[in-house]
Amino acid sequence: MNRVIGVAVLAIGVVLLYLGYQSSISPVDQALTAATGSYTNTTIIYVVSGVAAVIGGATVTVFGHRGA
Numbered sequence: 001m002n003r004v005i006g007v008a009v010l011a012i013g014v015v016l017l018y019l020g021y022q023s024s025i026s027p028v029d030q031a032l033t034a035a036t037g038s039y040t041n042t043t044i045i046y047v048v049s050g051v052a053a054v055i056g057g058a059t060v061t062v063f064g065h066r067g068a
Contacts, residue, residue, distance in 0.1 A: 006060030013053025020046030 023029055023043040032040055 002064030003061055006057045006062075006064055008057070009053050010057030010061060013050045013055075013057055016046050016050030016053055018050075020044075020050055 020043055023046055024033075024039060029040050029043055032038070
């Protein structure tokens with residue numbers, strides 16, 4: 001059961017990273033990055049949440065409780 005949850009969290013993390021990438025290449029974010037040198041809060045939240053979910057999901061998938 002833990003392994004299934006880990007894979008699901010890992011998949012959610014990948015989706016969040018994809019959304020962060022898509023957000024970072026949007027015209028609004030490109031203009032803001034050119035003007036201020038930083039990304040929008042939404043982009044940062046997507047990327048940070050995605051990285052955390054990928055790390056957490058991979059950890060649970062690999063090192064999850066193996067007991068019956």
